[in-house]
Amino acid sequence: MQLHLAQGRIVWVTVPDSRGGNTKTRPAVVLTSDSELGTATELQVTAVTTLMGEAPFAHTVELPSDPNGHPQTKLRKR
Secondary structure, eight states: OOOOOOTTOEEEEEEOOTTSOSOEEEEEEEOSOHHHHTTOSSOOEEEOOOOTTTOOOSOOOOOOOOTTOOTTTOOOOO
């Protein structure tokens, strides 16, 4: 199965935690622009977390979720 990458798409990546250790596979949102995706050697992504109100970031965005898997994001947890 081939994945169509696009800015804003949720993909699964293996990344370290915010302290640089404890790598784990987690969902992430693609930040790289669509115009750069064809030539980019690395993708810019931002990790998705379920730690509502506990994320150490100045800005957070809540993504749509549903216990059965949201039809667009496929996320099950808030």
